[in-house]
Amino acid sequence: MKQAMNFRDPHRVNRLIKCIQAKAAPVAERLGRPLQIMEVCGGHTHAIVNTGLNQLLPSSIELIHGPGCPVCVLPTHAIDQAVALAEYSNHILVSFGDPLRVPGSQHSLLDAKAKGAQINTIYSPLDALKLAKSYPNKTVVFFAIGFDTTIPSTACTLQMALQQGISNFRVLCHHICLIPVLMTLLKQQEVQLDGFLGPGHVSMVIGVQAYKNIVQKYHKPLVIAGFEPVDILHALYKLVQQLSTQKYTVQNAYSHVVSATGNQPAQQVINEVFISEVNAEWRGLGLVPKSGLSIRSQYRSFDASLLLEKKHCTKQESDPTYCKKVLTGSLKPQHCPWFGNKCTPHHPQSGLMVSSEGACAAYYSSSTKAKAGIVS
Numbered sequence: 001m002k003q004a005m006n007f008r009d010p011h012r013v014n015r016l017i018k019c020i021q022a023k024a025a026p027v028a029e030r031l032g033r034p035l036q037i038m039e040v041c042g043g044h045t046h047a048i049v050n051t052g053l054n055q056l057l058p059s060s061i062e063l064i065h066g067p068g069c070p071v072c073v074l075p076t077h078a079i080d081q082a083v084a085l086a087e088y089s090n091h092i093l094v095s096f097g098d099p100l101r102v103p104g105s106q107h108s109l110l111d112a113k114a115k116g117a118q119i120n121t122i123y124s125p126l127d128a129l130k131l132a133k134s135y136p137n138k139t140v141v142f143f144a145i146g147f148d149t150t151i152p153s154t155a156c157t158l159q160m161a162l163q164q165g166i167s168n169f170r171v172l173c174h175h176i177c178l179i180p181v182l183m184t185l186l187k188q189q190e191v192q193l194d195g196f197l198g199p200g201h202v203s204m205v206i207g208v209q210a211y212k213n214i215v216q217k218y219h220k221p222l223v224i225a226g227f228e229p230v231d232i233l234h235a236l237y238k239l240v241q242q243l244s245t246q247k248y249t250v251q252n253a254y255s256h257v258v259s260a261t262g263n264q265p266a267q268q269v270i271n272e273v274f275i276s277e278v279n280a281e282w283r284g285l286g287l288v289p290k291s292g293l294s295i296r297s298q299y300r301s302f303d304a305s306l307l308l309e310k311k312h313c314t315k316q317e318s319d320p321t322y323c324k325k326v327l328t329g330s331l332k333p334q335h336c337p338w339f340g341n342k343c344t345p346h347h348p349q350s351g352l353m354v355s356s357e358g359a360c361a362a363y364y365s366s367s368t369k370a371k372a373g374i375v376s
């Protein structure tokens, strides 16, 4: 606990803010605008908004919230597929909690559950495997979503299902990988990005080296950050230092967790079970080349997409324009005209207002706490 408090120490926070301010001001003056730094990870967005760091930073820095919340970028057709599979009478659909309230084109999973579909919330894909063993006459479908952080656990579960010969288990795979979307964002011209705060959890799996191509090809600095205020500010300071010297590289400001090569057993199990480099649809961003995964032929009998009717495989997205703008960093959540009125956590328009890592949910929770006079 004492160690955690060091990472929230107000004196260290204030000192870092002053250092960032001193370095950032001349760079912003040189550019003629504030520095635009994207925090890729939804966990960072929540940490920044909930601790008020966004209000402490100087006006020479603007933080852009990135697409690193897997529930927020889950496309409508993924929800529709999960709903369709849940509605089959002999199916049990299992899912993490966050996707349940994300709207599909007709219903959310929660709506489907209210109408009688069998949908269970789980904390680990291994719980899905246990359920499949307990209900041998049902088909148990795991709705697999998430970035490189959660992919290894799905891969391990598929390996166990194969080893144990569990034939009534399926995976609806909507896992996605982070590096391709950063490349896509950098190719888009609307958002001027000067650098990235790299995600802590994903980096723990993929390692520091995974980002080298981004820096070399697009000449943007990236610093991997932890989740406490001092972690985030320390990484931000390193980013501003790089922008000041105009020498760009990947730096690791979360070295107590992230290594140069990442978690190699996790990478190995991913490669054994999944084929990467499949094009995948992201809510708000459209098709992101080589960002998805498909299940290798050895595990094909566990692929729930084979159970879907053709009509559920067509990809039609109908997101509000505002959500797309928030997801690409061109609109702040609190500037969305629907924020807090037509769109709230109880009546969300998209995953951004649902997820524990969603930018709109972070701003909503922070504004609600501020109104109630609660300090985080």
Ligand code: SF4
Binding pocket: 320, 322, 323, 324, 326, 333, 336, 337, 338, 339, 340, 343, 344, 348, 349, 350, 351, 352, 353, 360
């Ligand atoms: S407030 Fe709601 S409608 Fe507006 S961007 Fe956020 S999720 Fe979308």
